[in-house]
Amino acid sequence: MSTGDTEPIPINQHMRRNPPIEGEAEAITKAQNGDSEAFELLYSLHKRRVYSLCLRMLGNIAEAEDLTQEAFLQLYRKIGTFRGDSAFSTWLHRLAVNVVLMHLRKKGLTQISLEESLEPVQDDGPRKDVGARDLTLAGSIDRVTLERAVENLPPGYRLVFVLHDVEGYEHNEIADMLACSIGNSKSQLHKARMKLRELLRTGERKEQAV
């Protein structure tokens, strides 16, 4: 396992991942007026990120494709209501996140509200790291290892981690998407990173023991 010796950058200096896309605004207007080619263009511009979000949240290709389909059908129904108050990708992601959360509720979280579904059960929480012996992760994580660790995060942590650290959304955008507070988004992200550290360190210890 190796990823080279790149220096960690400050955690708050996050690169934006959703810059405006050339031709998108025009395609939105045309799609709002029923232009099917414009809708197809929007699909091709955003299918990868929507699918990736669904796949990370469900860990199953068939389900992820079903939900990607559902998200774009919802887009087709609702595109007329997009007013441009937020970036289109943020708006579409909010829609996709709702589709994913609805699906997760149907699978077993039916009694849980959106805010609560973002709160993992107590046992899943990361531990405070007071007095633990040191073992730094720097230089030791590759894509596959991290991907596996993310899969093992509780859904609420995973969603905020993917939206912020992977997709590059800001906390205010995530709060808007998930209908939660900015503080809640920040707190979930921190807990997600702490839990990931725990999972990655556990993995390293197991490897060293072999």
Added chain:
Amino acid sequence: MTDKRSFTKDTTKMDCAHFQERLPELFESGADLGADEHLRSCSNCAALVRDLEYIAQQAKLLLPLHDPSPTVWTNIQSAIQRDGVNLERENKSPVKHP
């Protein structure tokens, strides 16, 4: 008589707990963590900060790589054509693009 070593250890633990409670806000504020007094004297918390920064950096490795299969678009098209009436669009609002 107070055990000096245990007192120091407890104080350090309290400092660590306090520091880690503040950590989410410190990260988000963009503060220079290298200048933090506790961090300069606590190797455990320094390692924690390094790890969390490293995890956030490595998360970029997870950018989407795969597209859904072509079947997804075929199904979307079919659903729109088949259920066109049921998929009646919601009211349009005046468009205001950024």
